[in-house]
Amino acid sequence: MASGNTQIIPYSPVPPPSSSSRSTQQVAYEVFLKSHGIHTFRDDNELERGGVIASDLQKAIEESKIFVIILSPNYANSRWCLDELVEISQRQRLILPIFYPC
Numbered sequence: 001m002a003s004g005n006t007q008i009i010p011y012s013p014v015p016p017p018s019s020s021s022r023s024t025q026q027v028a029y030e031v032f033l034k035s036h037g038i039h040t041f042r043d044d045n046e047l048e049r050g051g052v053i054a055s056d057l058q059k060a061i062e063e064s065k066i067f068v069i070i071l072s073p074n075y076a077n078s079r080w081c082l083d084e085l086v087e088i089s090q091r092q093r094l095i096l097p098i099f100y101p102c
Contacts, residue, residue, distance in 0.1 A: 066094045
């Protein structure tokens with residue numbers, strides 16, 4: 001549940017029609033992130049994992065204006081992801097959850 005000025009805007013992408021010739025092509029990436037002119041922080045496997053949120057991740061959360069969170073089927077199984085989500089939800093910022101896969 002959002003509190004204060006936090007906004008949560010859910011988004012679930014619509015899959016392309018199965019009859020499309022593109023559906024048979026090999027997929028190289030799960031996500032294409034284009035951020036021309038927007039300074040972005042990407043939380044990925046390069047960050048050190050540990051019992052608490054790493055200081056570089058904590059700083060990025062504190063200094064971010066918008067949060068785009070990709071919620072995969074296993075997202076809630078990760079204590080690390082849930083700790084990050086708690087930290088993010090304490091900010092009064094825009095949260096854009098993307099549910100993947102549909």
